[in-house]
Every structure is written in C-alpha cells, then in structure tokens.
Amino acid sequence: MIEQMKDGELRRRSRRQLLKLAPVAALGVFAFPKASDWLVTEGVRFSDWAAGELFRGQHLAQTFSNAQVAPFEKFPYNGYDVLDPEVDLENWTLTVEGDVQHPGEYKLSQITALPKINQNTRHICVEGWDVIGAFGGTRISDFMTLVGGNESARFIEVECADDYYESIDMASALHPQSLLCYEMYGHPLDRKHGAPLRLQMPTKLGYKQAKYLDTLRVTSVLKPGKTGYWEDQGYSWFGGL
Amino acid sequence: MTDGQEKDKKIEPTLESAQPAKNAASEPPASTVAAEGKTIHEAETAPFPALTDEAASQQRPAQSVEVTPSVQAIKSPAAKSVTSASAETAAAARAVRAEAEAEKKTASEPDLVRAAYEHPFAIRLTHWVNAVSVFVLVTSGLRIFRAFPSFGPKIPQQNLIDIPKALTLGGWLGGALQWHFTFMWLFAASGVIYLSYQFLSGHYRAVLFTPKDIPGVWPMARHYFFFGPKPAATGQYNALQKLAYTSTVGFGVLSLLTGLVMYKPTQYSWLAFLFGGFHLTRIWHFASMCGFVAFVPGHLIMVALHGWSNFFSMLSGWKREPEY
Numbered sequence: 001m002i003e004q005m006k007d008g009e010l011r012r013r014s015r016r017q018l019l020k021l022a023p024v025a026a027l028g029v030f031a032f033p034k035a036s037d038w039l040v041t042e043g044v045r046f047s048d049w050a051a052g053e054l055f056r057g058q059h060l061a062q063t064f065s066n067a068q069v070a071p072f073e074k075f076p077y078n079g080y081d082v083l084d085p086e087v088d089l090e091n092w093t094l095t096v097e098g099d100v101q102h103p104g105e106y107k108l109s110q111i112t113a114l115p116k117i118n119q120n121t122r123h124i125c126v127e128g129w130d131v132i133g134a135f136g137g138t139r140i141s142d143f144m145t146l147v148g149g150n151e152s153a154r155f156i157e158v159e160c161a162d163d164y165y166e167s168i169d170m171a172s173a174l175h176p177q178s179l180l181c182y183e184m185y186g187h188p189l190d191r192k193h194g195a196p197l198r199l200q201m202p203t204k205l206g207y208k209q210a211k212y213l214d215t216l217r218v219t220s221v222l223k224p225g226k227t228g229y230w231e232d233q234g235y236s237w238f239g240g241l
Numbered sequence: 242m243t244d245g246q247e248k249d250k251k252i253e254p255t256l257e258s259a260q261p262a263k264n265a266a267s268e269p270p271a272s273t274v275a276a277e278g279k280t281i282h283e284a285e286t287a288p289f290p291a292l293t294d295e296a297a298s299q300q301r302p303a304q305s306v307e308v309t310p311s312v313q314a315i316k317s318p319a320a321k322s323v324t325s326a327s328a329e330t331a332a333a334a335r336a337v338r339a340e341a342e343a344e345k346k347t348a349s350e351p352d353l354v355r356a357a358y359e360h361p362f363a364i365r366l367t368h369w370v371n372a373v374s375v376f377v378l379v380t381s382g383l384r385i386f387r388a389f390p391s392f393g394p395k396i397p398q399q400n401l402i403d404i405p406k407a408l409t410l411g412g413w414l415g416g417a418l419q420w421h422f423t424f425m426w427l428f429a430a431s432g433v434i435y436l437s438y439q440f441l442s443g444h445y446r447a448v449l450f451t452p453k454d455i456p457g458v459w460p461m462a463r464h465y466f467f468f469g470p471k472p473a474a475t476g477q478y479n480a481l482q483k484l485a486y487t488s489t490v491g492f493g494v495l496s497l498l499t500g501l502v503m504y505k506p507t508q509y510s511w512l513a514f515l516f517g518g519f520h521l522t523r524i525w526h527f528a529s530m531c532g533f534v535a536f537v538p539g540h541l542i543m544v545a546l547h548g549w550s551n552f553f554s555m556l557s558g559w560k561r562e563p564e565y
Contacts, residue, residue, distance in 0.1 A: 002563065004353045013358075014557035020362055021556060024369045030377075040416075043423025054508050061507040074396045122519065124506070127388040127414065129395040130520055203507050234415035236422065241507045 041234070048238035055240055057171045061202035064120040070131045072185045077192040078125070078206060080229060084191045085162040085212050092196050098157075098217035101148025108196050111180055114138040114146060119177060121202035123209075124241060126230075135200045136183030141174045144218075154220040158199065161212035166199070166228045168208060172240060177202050180213070205239040357563045359477055359554050363438040367431040368555055371493075374428035375533055377410060377420055378496075382530055384409035384417035392524050425500060432493050447477045450487035454480040465543075474564040485536060492532035499526035 005013075030036045077083050093105035117139060124130045144151060151174060157167045172178060181200035182189055189195040194211025201209055207230045231237045360368070383404045390400045411417025439445035457480025463469030465481065472479065478486065499522050502512050506519040516522040544552050554560035 002355055002357050002565075004355055007352055007354050010354055010356045010559060010561060014553075014559045017362065017365075017558040018556050021365055021369070024366060027370070027373050030373075040419035040423045043426065044419050046426070047422040051505065054505065056508060059508065059510075062510055062513075070394070074394060076395045122506075124519065125389070125395070126418070128385065128523060129389050129391075129398075131395060230415065234413075234419055236418065241505060 044234075044236050048236055051236075051238045051240045052169060052171070055169075055171055055203070057175055061121055061177055061241070064122070064132050066120065066134070068132055069120050069134050069185075075123070075131050075133050075184070075193075076125075076129075079162065079192070079211070080164060081162055085160075087161045087191070087195060087212055089196055094197060094213060095215040096147050096149075096217075097215065098219045099150040099153040100218050103147070106147070108182065110146070111138055111143065111197065112182060114142045117177075117179055118183075119179070119202070121177065121200075123202075123206055125206040126235065126239070134185045135179060135181050136186070137179035137181035137197075137200060139176060140178045140180055140199075141176070143180055144174070149218045153218045155218075155222055157215075157217040157219055157222070158210050158213050159215040159217075160210050161214050164210055164212075164229050165226065166208055166210040167222050167231075167237075168199070168201075168204070169238065172201060172203055175201065175203050178204075203241050205236075205241060207235060208239045355562050357477070357560050358558050359560045359563070360558045361438070361442070361444065362558065363434060363442075364444070365555060365558060367435040367438075370427055370431040371435070374424045374431065375537070377424040378428060379530055379533060380408065380410035381417040381420035381424070384411045385414060385421060386527070388414040392520075392527075425497075425504075428493070429497055432497065436490070448483055448486050450480070450483040454483050457481070458484055476565055477563075485539070488532065489536050492529045492536070496526060496529035496533075499523075499529060 030039060093107055094111070095104075096106055097103050115138060116136060118134070118136045120132060120134050122130050122132050140156070141151075143149075149156075151170065154170055155167050156170065156173045157165070159165045168178075178201040179199070181194075181198050182196060184190075184193055189198060194213075197213045198211040199209045199213070208228070225232055227237050228235070231239075384406075387404050387406075387409060389395070389398070390402050390404065391398055392401070393399050409417065411420050439448070457472065460469065460472045461479050461481035464471050498512060499516060501509055502516055502519065502522040503526055506513045506522070513519050513522060516525055550561045
C-alpha cells in the first residue's frame with residue numbers, strides 16, 4: 001500500500017524497522033570458529049535429544065524379501081581401521097559387565113542358543129549409501145534377559161577387538177529388530193564383517209553397529225569423550241533412523 | 242468517484258448530448274477544493290493581497306458557471322436545459338481546475354515522498370535467517386555429498402561429480418553434518434514462521450503464483466532475458482518474481498520433507514514411501530538443493546540490478562518510490 005510522507009518521516013520509520021532486525025546479526029557468531037564449533041555441537045546434541053523423543057520403540061523398520069537383498073559380494077566391508085583384527089574365534093567369549101545380575105564371560109554357543117531372528121533390512125551408512133542385507137542373530141533384549149541386565153539403565157556400551165567402541169540408548173537396544181548378529185546371508189559372520197559377533201540394528205546408522213564385539217556393559221553413565229569412536233569426533237551420538 | 246458514476250448513470254437517459262457536462266459534474270468537489278487551494282496558496286505567497294483577490298475573482302465565475310448547472314443536472318433528472326454553451330464553460334473550467342490542481346500539489350506537499358511498507362518484520366526476519374541457513378545447508382550438504390557423490394550402489398561406486406572442497410563447509414563429513422543438523426532447525430523454524438505469517442496475514446496474495454499469473458511470465462522473461470519492452474508494474478511483485486518465490490518455497494518444503502526422510506527413514510517410513518523409499522529420497526533432496534542453487538544467482542543479479550532502495554527495503558521494510 002502506497003503512503004505519502006515527508007522524507008524525514010520515511011527515514012525515521014525505516015530506521016526503526018531496521019533496528020528491529022538487528023538481532024539477526026547474532027547469526028554472525030557462526031563466523032567465529034570457536035563459537036561455531038560449540039554451537040554446532042550443541043545443535044547436534046539438540047537433534048539427538050529430539051531424535052530420542054521421536055523414537056518409537058516398537059515401530060519396525062522396513063523388511064525386504066530375499067529377492068530384494070543385495071548379493072553378498074555387494075554388501076560393503078567397512079571398518080575404521082583394520083578389517084580383520086584377527087580375533088581368536090576358538091576361545092572367544094563376550095565379557096558382560098555393569099548393571100547386570102550375571103556378569104562374566106559368555107560363549108557364542110550361549111548366545112546362539114537364544115531364539116534366532118532372521119531379518120532382511122536396509123543398512124544405511126552415514127556417508128549416504130545404503131544396501132539391503134540378510135542378517136541373523138538374537139535379540140539384544142533376549143540376551144539382556146539371559147544376563148539379568150537392568151533394562152531401566154540408560155545405555156549399553158560395547159568394546160571391540162579392533163579398539164572400536166560404541167554406546168547405544170537402551171530404547172534402541174531393546175527394539176525388537178536390534179540384534180546381536182552372528183550370521184549374514186545364512187552363514188556365520190566372516191572375519192571382515194565382524195566375526196564372531198556384531199551389533200545389527202536397522203534403526204541405527206552403520207557406524208553404531210559395532211563389529212568384533214569384545215565387551216558388553218550395561219550402564220547409566222557414559223564417560224565424556226568415550227561415547228563412541230566417531231561420536232567423539234563429531235558424529236551424532238544417537239545416529240538413529 | 243463511485244458516487245459520481247452512479248449519478249451519471251441515472252441522468253444518462255435524459256442527457257443525450259451532455260457528455261462534457263457529465264464529466265465535469267462527476268467531480269465537482271475536487272474542482273472546488275482545487276480552486277480554494279490555489280487561493281490559499283496565493284494568499285500565503287503573494288506580497289499584495291489585493292492582486293490575489295483579483296486573481297481569485299477572475300476564476301471564481303468560471304467555477305460557479307461550471308458547478309451550478311452540473312449540480313442541477315444531477316439533482317433533477319428532468320433538466321433538459323444543458324446547452325452546448327454550458328458544455329463549453331465546463332471544458333474551460335476543467336482546464337483551470339487542472340492548472341489549480343498542479344499548483345496545489347507543489348503548494349501543500351512540498352517534500353512528500355511515496356513509500357510502501359513492502360516487507361513486514363516477520364518476512365524480513367525469516368528472509369535473512371533463511372538466507373544464512375540456505376547458504377550453510379547447501380555448502381555443508383555438498384560436503385556431506387562429497388563423502389559418497391553418487392546415487393547408485395556402494396559397490397560398484399560411480400562418482401557423479403567431484404565437488405571442490407573450497408565450495409563446502411564443515412571440513413569433513415562429521416563437521417558438515419554438525420552444521421547441517423544445526424541449521425536444519427533454523428531453516429525449518431523460519432519456514433514455519435514464514436508460511437504461518439503469510440497465510441494468517443493474507444500477505445501471501447502478493448507473492449503466491451497462481452494460474453492467473455501465467456500470462457505475465459513470458460513478457461517479463463522477454464524483458465529480462467531478451468531486452469523486450471518492460472511490462473507495467475501492477476503490484477509488489479511481477480509474475481516472474483511470484484513464480485520464482487513460490488518455487489523456492491516449494492524447494493524449501495521439499496528439502497525439509499526429504500531431509501526428514503533421510504534423517505529418520507524408519508520413524509517416517511510413510512513419508513519415505515511417498516518419495517519412493519530412502520534411496521530415491523536422496524535424489525529428491527539433492528534436486529531441491531539444485532532448485533535453490535538455480536534461484537540464488539538470479540535473485541542476487543536482480544537485486545544488484547534494482548539498486549539500493551530495493552535491496553534496503555528487505556532490511557527496513559520500507560521501499561521509497563515503488564514503481565507501481
């Protein structure tokens with residue numbers, strides 16, 4: 001709408017409206033690396049909080065028919081360092097500690113004796129690629145029952161034979177599709193895919209699904225700077241899908 | 242004015258040859274005001290009041306001749322006595338009136354400027370938050386894309402493009418994701434505020450591209466790109482602007498929805514389904530980014546071409562001397 005006014009009046013009104021906009025200049029703080037490092041870390045923390053709130057513990061990830069599964073040789077091997085940390089499969093045990101009734105060393109046979117789940121799900125990498133794979137294993141929730149893990153604890157931490165480490169929120173860990181995985185494509189995990197035991201969770205990004213599991217700990221406290229190999233460098237801790 | 246037109250209609254059947262008188266009759270108050278304005282002005286500026294009186298008295302008769310019959314014509318539809326003589330005097334009076342009006346403008350509005358409050362606070366706020374957000378999201382997004390610059394499978398990986406690091410933000414994939422996951426909230430919030438404001442205030446009518454704007458697109462494009470004649474400005478935005486701005490809102494909505502699918506494909510599996518699944522959604526997300534990348538240079542060139550006053554209006558809201 002056109003108005004007519006004296007030049008001074010227009011200048012006065014323009015100035016006032018301009019000043020109202022001044023708070024936007026606060027975004028300029030992102031130009032300073034020290035401030036922006038902190039701010040974007042907080043941004044991810046906020047995103048993780050929101051993601052945790054949005055997570056539905058019983059909402060299943062999409063599953064696929066055998067025909068939709070990518071061929072085994074097209075399922076990438078991925079690791080942060082060495083692909084084969086030369087685990088001694090004969091004498092391997094999983095160390096269970098923390099907020100559990102029965103801590104100790106668990107053999108693979110004790111884990112495979114639990115109900116077995118086979119699922120064809122999409123594996124999504126933080127880099128952006130995705131591949132549908134066939135996985136077999138036992139539910140983390142069933143294993144928690146076996147070891148008497150406290151399900152009201154907040155986290156499950158794992159440590160790996162290749163010195164990788166991860167931590168998972170309890171809601172995601174108890175999700176019905178979250179597995180302690182010992183099979184892929186109907187065969188025992190091969191060494192490069194994390195033999196003998198890895199995490200497999202279609203509700204999490206690939207980097208959360210640690211391979212060559214060594215130790216599993218139930219806890220409510222994470223050590224700062226020790227929440228996950230990539231997370232400690234800046235990846236989203238929740239890493240949920 | 243509407244009043245005058247209605248009155249004209251009423252007297253039309255009885256006044257076959259009184260076209261000029263009708264015109265004169267349609268704006269009698271204006272002519273009176275104009276004459277008075279002139280008188281006041283002269284009284285203020287003329288050193289000799291006597292001369293002013295004289296000048297006024299020379300005009301007054303013409304004024305009264307014009308007004309009197311016209312008013313009669315309106316008041317009594319039966320009056321058939323509007324002669325060609327009165328039409329002549331009316332024409333003369335119009336000339337005088339135009340002169341008086343011209344003088345009135347310079348007299349009582351010496352330094353008035355035309356201005357329009359084009360961009361309300363909510364629009365300016367969201368515009369600038371968006372400008373920063375889109376810059377951050379595109380540059381950090383390109384960094385994220387750099388980690389796997391393909392839409393195909395991981396094995397075999399076929400890279401589509403090698404995006405120069407200089408165009409990206411974040412330093413590495415994790416850093417870029419931090420920027421992306423921070424500014425997505427700002428972008429979404431400003432989008433929600435923008436759309437809510439536009440629709441609640443009705444301001445969207447000025448900018449929403451609708452089918453009736455279609456005919457205006459080509460003339461404007463011809464003007465911008467092929468030096469065609471400039472179509473007359475009829476509102477705050479021309480058809481091509483409306484098309485561009487409405488499209489960017491579309492890109493924004495698309496980028497947010499596809500971003501949500503990529504962020505939480507399991508929690509929003511129904512949305513993932515609508516976009517053809519997680520894998521295809523990455524393509525839509527990239528395409529919406531391309532939309533922004535196509536819009537921004539054109540937008541900036543137009544801003545540069547249209548000068549400071551136009552640019553400043555997105556800061557202060559007020560545009561000096563708009564074209565329409």
